[in-house]
Amino acid sequence: MRVLGIETSCDETGVALYDTAQGLLADALFSQIDLHATYGGVVPELASRDHIRKLIPLIREVMAKANLTLSDLDGIAYTAGPGLIGALLVGATLGRSLASGLNIPSLAVHHMEGHLLAPMLETPAPDFPFIALLVSGGHTQLVQVEGVGQYTLLGESVDDAAGEAFDKAAKMMQLGYPGGPKLAALATQGTQGRFRFPRPMTDRPGLDFSFSGLKTHTLTTLKQLETEGRLDEQARADVAFAFQDAVVDTLVIKCKRALKQTGLKRLVIAGGVSANVQLRERLAEVMSGLQGEVFYPRPAYCTDNGAMIAHIGALRMAAGEHDSNELSALRPRWPLWELHPPAANA
Ligand code: ATP
Ligand code: MG
Ligand code: FE
Numbered sequence: 001m002r003v004l005g006i007e008t009s010c011d012e013t014g015v016a017l018y019d020t021a022q023g024l025l026a027d028a029l030f031s032q033i034d035l036h037a038t039y040g041g042v043v044p045e046l047a048s049r050d051h052i053r054k055l056i057p058l059i060r061e062v063m064a065k066a067n068l069t070l071s072d073l074d075g076i077a078y079t080a081g082p083g084l085i086g087a088l089l090v091g092a093t094l095g096r097s098l099a100s101g102l103n104i105p106s107l108a109v110h111h112m113e114g115h116l117l118a119p120m121l122e123t124p125a126p127d128f129p130f131i132a133l134l135v136s137g138g139h140t141q142l143v144q145v146e147g148v149g150q151y152t153l154l155g156e157s158v159d160d161a162a163g164e165a166f167d168k169a170a171k172m173m174q175l176g177y178p179g180g181p182k183l184a185a186l187a188t189q190g191t192q193g194r195f196r197f198p199r200p201m202t203d204r205p206g207l208d209f210s211f212s213g214l215k216t217h218t219l220t221t222l223k224q225l226e227t228e229g230r231l232d233e234q235a236r237a238d239v240a241f242a243f244q245d246a247v248v249d250t251l252v253i254k255c256k257r258a259l260k261q262t263g264l265k266r267l268v269i270a271g272g273v274s275a276n277v278q279l280r281e282r283l284a285e286v287m288s289g290l291q292g293e294v295f296y297p298r299p300a301y302c303t304d305n306g307a308m309i310a311h312i313g314a315l316r317m318a319a320g321e322h323d324s325n326e327l328s329a330l331r332p333r334w335p336l337w338e339l340h341p342p343a344a345n346a
Pocket of ligand 2: 010011012303304
């Protein structure tokens with residue numbers, strides 16, 4: 001089964017083609033980073049308009065790369081949520097219209113399920129069951145995964161997501177948008193041990209996270225350094241180092257706890273923050289110590305992309321799932337726990 005996947009939930013227009021027999025056939029992405037950088041964050045209306053501009057050219061690009069035509073498609077999957085309503089509407093409307101015109105089924109896909117199973121696009125792919133750390137711009141969750149659509153929430157952030165905290169801390173340091181990768185780059189110049197930031201909620205049992213306090217801690221540290229006239233380039237790098245170290249350490253502690261609690265030895269990390277080199281290195285170390293394994297997507301499939309949506313679409317459509325004829329509502333908010341295994345819906 002050959003499925004076209006469309007991702008337009010936020011500020012990346014992603015399109016890809018996935019074949020259940022051959023795997024990923026082609027992939028194209030347009031990032032709106034430059035468009036939103038001037039404003040220091042995503043402007044929803046500008047995002048929607050840009051998806052409209054880029055989507056058809058990207059679909060053409062993907063079909064050409066795979067040397068196929070639209071008549072070779074068996075289905076079209078699109079992100080239906082969670083995300084920005086106007087942005088979602090662009091991908092959903094085009095995906096459903098195109099499928100209807102081609103007389104093939106379409107399918108609404110959950111963006112976080114896309115992230116969650118993106119490590120399965122790599123070789124070797126993780127086997128079920130596993131613990132997943134979903135760390136993105138909008139989510140920080142520990143999930144027990146027994147199979148496709150069998151997800152149990154073990155813990156999540158009670159306030160900011162890890163990616164959001166990275167972006168906000170980066171903004172305080174005038175690093176630009178999106179700040180996560182920029183802060184991580186600056187941290188490589190930092191000195192270990194000059195500042196030590198707190199590891200929120202690690203001193204009590206449980207698997208929830210909180211990152212908003214770290215943001216405040218970062219601001220206070222920067223202000224104090226500035227007042228004392230010591231906020232030079234090295235001090236900024238040292239603050240970036242301490243911030244990243246605290247976030248990574250907190251994530252690592254909770255992953256270890258989740259593995260211990262469930263007795264599982266397989267860990268998957270996914271979502272934008274899973275591109276973070278420090279996080280990958282620390283988790284690789286931990287998992288080798290536990291004689292376990294860690295899996296993550298290549299950096300381009302950590303952040304938003306079409307491949308992860310085409311992948312879920314193909315998995316679920318091959319089991320017989322598809323949209324009904326009524327115009328189904330988009331889900332700007334959509335808990336992952338409302339999903340079920342593909343066969344159950346066939
Ligand atoms: P969600 O998937 O929760 O709806 P989103 O789609 O906006 O949110 P992603 O595209 O998965 O999020 O990830 C983007 C986030 O990842 C941003 O917050 C970005 O700063 C962060 N990020 C990307 N690369 C890195 C990195 N190397 N280190 C830290 N953070 C990073
Ligand atoms: Mg993005
Ligand atoms: Fe995302």
